[in-house]
Amino acid sequence: MTIDSELLARVQFAFTVSFHIIFPTMSIGLAAFLAIVEGLWLKTKDPLYLQIYRFWLGIFAMGFGVGVVTGIVLSFEFGLGFARFGQMAGPAIGPMIALEVLTSFFLEAGFLGIMLFGLNRVGPRLHFFATCMVALGTVLSASWILSANSWMQSPDGVSIENGRVVVTDWIRVIVNPSWLYRLPHMLAAAYITGSFLIGGVGAWYLLRGEHLEFGRRTVSLGTAFAAVLIACQVFLGDILYGKMLELQPSKMQAAEGFWEKKSESPAPYYWIIVPDQAKQRNRFALGIPYLGSIWLTHSLNGQVEGLSNTPVERQPYMGIVFYGFRVMYGTAILMFGIAVASLWLRYLGGLYTTRWFLWALVAMTPSGIFATLAGWYVAETGRQPWVIWGILRTADAVSPVPANVLLSTMIAFVCIYALFMAAFLVFTARFIRRGPKHAPEYAEPTGSLKRALSPAVMNTVPAE
Structure with missing residues (x-):
């Protein structure tokens, strides 16, 4: 059997970038949360906020x-x-x-040591400043990476000479047509990811009594952040959808499942299709009448353009x-x-006691994480067959x-990545099992990864 080198190269990069994106997404959300919580501790002097900070x-x-290690691989894969x-x-x-390395990574690396080890060494205000700098570093990192990826989606500020890109305007390269729309959407996704992680762990503690x-406060904070961010994400997503329909119409046409040059009027919103790419049609389609026109064209009788x-x-x-779009949208x-x-439960006073809600959380x-991965698949597979939109095909880049x-x-x-994921999940599960009261005041050196993940170390209760 002949193995296609192009397919293997694409699958390998898809796997490594999918694994990597999980951890920066969590890091961006948790870094902002840690900065907020430490700020609340400095303002209120409530020791519970400090306990939440140390735990997360x-x-x-x-x-x-893990995000840093797996991110380095991607540069080599290019x-x-x-x-x-x-x-x-x-x-x-x-x-x-x-x-991205010179600004955000150096900023994060420079202050991460203070953040991890300096709480009892540099004073609370300087430590809070270090936490804010790490949070800022994660945002800058996302900004540079999204700028590079958005340029591949909507290239601008360059000319092609002798088969190579020549930059004619760096501002238009960095602030390319889709970057200002994709960056807020990605940052909001990261913050929402952090909110549900925080709220979910708090709900777990409440269910176990x-x-x-700790559980009440984290559920309160996590759901409050999620409610605000989800409302913002609805508008950010709708604006981004309209912009990408302008810049990459084929991506959004594929995301909606229509083949016709113009859909019927009113248009349904499809949830399940069985597409036939060769015959340019759907063998089967199941949708909700009128919803396609209402949601996609903001009218009762609007028509949707097909692939x-x-x-x-x-x-x-x-x-x-x-289906990548449906997973993202359905999860949202x-x-x-x-x-x-x-x-509603917060208004009724049942936010911490309604068990069905806590289990759902x-x-x-x-x-x-699922929604972010699905959205990333839409962005990258919807760009095909281009690796640089309208300039370079993926098949020609391998x-x-x-x-x-x-x-x-x-x-x-x-x-190797399975080992990384297992180590992270084991570490996190044991950390949660130990509980917030036993979170160390600073990161404890353990000598080796094997020793760090051993039950003797993970289950040790620090001295009060």
Whole structure:
């Protein structure tokens, strides 16, 4: 059986970037939460806020470390798996990646040590400043990476000379047509992810009847942040949808599941389809009447443009884009429902005692990660067949690397990343089991990863 090198290169990069994006998303959300909580502690002197800070600091540190390690791999993959992309786009992409390292990563690294080890050494105000700088670093990191990726989605400020990108206007490269719309959407997704993680763990403690004050406060904070952020995300998502429909119409046409140049009027909103890419039609479609016109065109009888408006050779695979969008959108609807329920229960005084809601909040703990991954798949698979929209096809960007080499590195990545994920989950589960009262005042050196994850260390209760 012949293995396609292009397919392997794409699958390998998709796997590594999917794994990586989980941890920066959590880090961005948790860093902002830690800054807010430490600020509340400084203002109120309530020791419960300090306990919340110490508890989530340990989980943040582990996730941040895994994110850094897995992020380094992606830069190498640009050269090893997609050398032609690097050769052509390097003058635009390379400086943005370098600036991300020089600004955000150095900022995070410079203050992370104070954040982890300096609470009892540098004073509360300087420590709070360090926490804010780490939180700012995560935002700057996301800004540079989203700028580079958005340029690939909507390139601007360059010309093509001798098969290479030549930058003509750096402002237009960095502040490209989609960046200002995609960045707020991504940051809001990260903050929502952090909110549901925090609220879910607090709900778990309330259901078990343990650490009740901690559980009530984190459920209150997590659901409050989620309610505000979800409301904002509805508008940010709608604005981004309209912009991407202008810049990348084929992506949004595939996301809605219509093939016709113009849909029927009124248009349904499809939830399930069985697309036939070869015949440019749906073998089966199940949707809600009128909702497509109302949601997508903001009118009762509006028509929706289908993927047939895009030449076949420039179309993405509808099935992947459509269901990625439905997972993201469906998860967002559930999040919105939880946020509305939290407001109602808060008003009735049952936010901490309504067991069905607490169980729902526990079940939704990783929902932000699922929604972020699904949204990332929509963004990247919907861009196909382009790696740089309208300039370079993905098939032309792949390195001439033998398929067996790509397969072996793919297997190695899967094994190593599975170990990373297992270590992170074991660490987090044991940290949660120990509870917030036993969270250390600072990160404790343990000598080795094996020792750090051993039951003797993980279950040790620090001295009061």
